[in-house]
Amino acid sequence: xxxxxxxxxxxxxxxxxxxxxxxxxxxxxxxxxxxxxxxxxxxxxxxxxxxxxxxxxxxxxxxxxxxxxxxxxxxxxxxxxxxxxxxxxxxxxxxxxxxxxxxxxxxxxxxxxxxxxxxxxxxxxxxxxxxxxxxxxxxxxxxxxxxxxxxxxxxxxxxxxxxxxxxxxxxxxxxxxxxxxxxxxxxxxxxxxxxxxxxxxxxxxxxxxxxxxxxxxxxxxxxxxxxxxxxxxxxxxxxxxxxxxxxxxxxxxxxxxxxxxxxxxxxxxxxxxxxxxxxxxxxxxxxxxxxxxxxxxxxxxxxxxxxxxxxxxxxxxxxxxxxxxxxxxxxxxxxxxxxxxxxxxxxxxxxxxxxxxxxxxxxxxxxxxxxxxxxxxxxxxxxxxxxxxxxxxxxxxxxxxxxxxxxxxxxxxxxxxxxxxxxxxxxxxxxxxxxxxxxxxxxxxxxxxxxxxxxx
Numbered sequence: 001x002x003x004x005x006x007x008x009x010x011x012x013x014x015x016x017x018x019x020x021x022x023x024x025x026x027x028x029x030x031x032x033x034x035x036x037x038x039x040x041x042x043x044x045x046x047x048x049x050x051x052x053x054x055x056x057x058x059x060x061x062x063x064x065x066x067x068x069x070x071x072x073x074x075x076x077x078x079x080x081x082x083x084x085x086x087x088x089x090x091x092x093x094x095x096x097x098x099x100x101x102x103x104x105x106x107x108x109x110x111x112x113x114x115x116x117x118x119x120x121x122x123x124x125x126x127x128x129x130x131x132x133x134x135x136x137x138x139x140x141x142x143x144x145x146x147x148x149x150x151x152x153x154x155x156x157x158x159x160x161x162x163x164x165x166x167x168x169x170x171x172x173x174x175x176x177x178x179x180x181x182x183x184x185x186x187x188x189x190x191x192x193x194x195x196x197x198x199x200x201x202x203x204x205x206x207x208x209x210x211x212x213x214x215x216x217x218x219x220x221x222x223x224x225x226x227x228x229x230x231x232x233x234x235x236x237x238x239x240x241x242x243x244x245x246x247x248x249x250x251x252x253x254x255x256x257x258x259x260x261x262x263x264x265x266x267x268x269x270x271x272x273x274x275x276x277x278x279x280x281x282x283x284x285x286x287x288x289x290x291x292x293x294x295x296x297x298x299x300x301x302x303x304x305x306x307x308x309x310x311x312x313x314x315x316x317x318x319x320x321x322x323x324x325x326x327x328x329x330x331x332x333x334x335x336x337x338x339x340x341x342x343x344x345x346x347x348x349x350x351x352x353x354x355x356x357x358x359x360x361x362x363x364x365x366x367x368x369x370x371x372x373x374x375x376x377x378x379x380x381x382x383x384x385x386x387x388x389x390x391x392x393x394x395x396x397x398x399x400x401x402x403x404x405x406x407x408x409x410x411x412x413x414x415x416x417x418x419x420x421x422x423x424x425x426x427x428x429x430x431x432x433x434x435x436x437x438x439x440x441x442x443x444x445x446x447x448x449x450x451x452x453x454x455x456x
Contacts, residue, residue: 022105106393115332121322125222136218235309259313401433
């Protein structure tokens with residue numbers, strides 16, 4: 001819990017500082033006097049000011065954001081000698097540059113973070129498939145457990161290497177959201193017998209990628225040997241006589257190819273609220289054994305499923321994805337652009353009802369994922385930080401009052417009409433913007449709680 005909280009605070013702190021630093025630096029470059037640079041809101045916990053006429057830097061109690069307060073005649077009396085340093089006195093282009101600098105700083109940070117993660121290297125599961133889900137596109141295409149996906153193509157002509165299972169999942173997600181098919185070059189686990197397989201992903205005609213979409217595609221976790229790990233004392237596996245290191249060969253006479261198949265057979269053992277007795281054939285120390293296993297029934301997400309209270313599956317094969325400096329920087333820019341455009345498309349689809357608002361996440365989800373990524377290693381945390389930085393940059397550019405994009409919208413009106421938005425309309429738009437943001441925050445928080453309770 002402590003790791004999660006500290007990771008969350010570090011994530012917010014870095015992103016807020018970078019965002020506000022963008023506003024701060026461009027404001028100073030444009031000759032605007034900055035009165036305060038604040039990280040957080042509310043009661044001041046820490047304060048530093050070099051002299052009475054310089055910028056005041058503060059850290060406040062509520063860490064959910066920050067702000068840069070600039071000299072502005074609309075917010076109070078300004079001494080005649082300082083009027084040329086007031087924000088409202090600056091040309092339209094300068095004001096727009098100051099506003100857009102915050103989101104652009106977040107996007108630039110994302111490029112650098114993705115590049116740093118690529119330079120350090122990320123250990124990821126190798127793109128070796130488990131048995132595809134039944135009645136899925138991958139099963140229909142003839143893909144099998146143990147197939148190694150080596151490359152992908154959108155047209156069957158230009159091919160790009162698949163670096164890991166994470167990369168494969170990302171390429172499938174992009175293809176689904178674009179409504180495109182995907183061509184895969186696969187071989188066996190040893191790299192022999194290459195063949196091309198086409199996945200008709202456009203046939204799904206969906207506007208979001210969730211668990212049901214992945215099931216329809218057939219993409220399952222990376223290949224893992226059907227070997228048992230830790231056995232919980234007093235659990236169903238222990239009661240059946242199973243031991244750590246046992247290799248599962250068959251369940252109820254049907255051979256199993258990988259750990260995913262074993263887990264699915266256990267989960268699906270429940271019928272009408274009761275778990276059926278299963279007959280397992282295993283290998284222990286080179287000798288075959290026959291055992292009877294009675295899974296236990298538990299409730300998860302409103303569904304009765306079977307559990308044997310043992311870890312099923314050996315650690316999957318992994319690869320270290322690492323790049324040299326220039327390719328890493330190019331990869332950072334490419335990934336930032338792709339995540340930005342994907343975020344905008346998803347938001348647009350939520351607005352017109354083509355995607356579920358369940359995709360909105362809030363601070364609880366961010367905190368949870370931040371804690372998990374820190375525990376996985378520096379590269380994972382940097383990639384997560386980059387993802388949130390992109391989201392913050394893109395969201396702030398939306399043309400909504402109270403956001404940077406809303407101010408840019410006002411300036412666009414001023415550029416076209418030659419006059420600023422009236423005070424009356426500014427007040428109305430601000431009230432509407434606050435209401436909209438509160439609604440979005442409420443939905444995101446509800447989604448967070450629902451995910452924690454297993455309702456989503």
